[in-house]
Amino acid sequence: SQKIEQNSEALNIQEGKTATLTCNYTNYSPAYLQWYRQDPGRGPVFLLLIRENEKEKRKERLKVTFDTTLKQSLFHITASQPADSATYLCALGSMEYGNKLVFGAGTILRVKS
């Protein structure tokens, strides 16, 4: 079955630094990968999508890379701020599976001022 691994330990960084979160997967050939942000007590909110034929995607301070050979995505937040503190989830999707998403467990990011 498909398996997605994200850093199980929380990532603690200093304000202004770049946060890098990892998403690794096995037994899956996704057509696309998404990143979501989840704040405590709320539902996830979509951030970015990257397709299998794209190496990198940027949106403001966010950058996502997708390496289908390594079966890995990296999610970067540059110039991090305390407001970036949240749980970040990666999700894989494919039209082959009817666009149902498979989610990782998420990584908690804490940005300290």
Added chain:
Amino acid sequence: NAGVTQTPKFQVLKTGQSMTLQCAQDMNHNSMYWYRQDPGMGLRLIYYSASEGTTDKGEVPNGYNVSRLNKREFSLRLESAAPSQTSVYFCASQSLGGTYEQYFGPGTRLTVT
């Protein structure tokens, strides 16, 4: 635009009781989903509906039933609640154009004693 709404926000049940979680979306999406989220396990798909009139099992369907009442509404029913169903439940709808992003409701925190 309310997006995705869920009721109730909180619920406490005794073992064996039944209840229905309600979900509605106003974005005219065909696809809707029910997930449960448990600590350390991420979002797991319970049931989904690719379009009005169709429903299919996800990863963890046992103990649940669903109804796609119309294009807007997708309900989740627990016929005989068990402590193992204590969780946070999220409903989502999905845009199939562009980013395939899922829009999540605020969640229902269910405790079964």
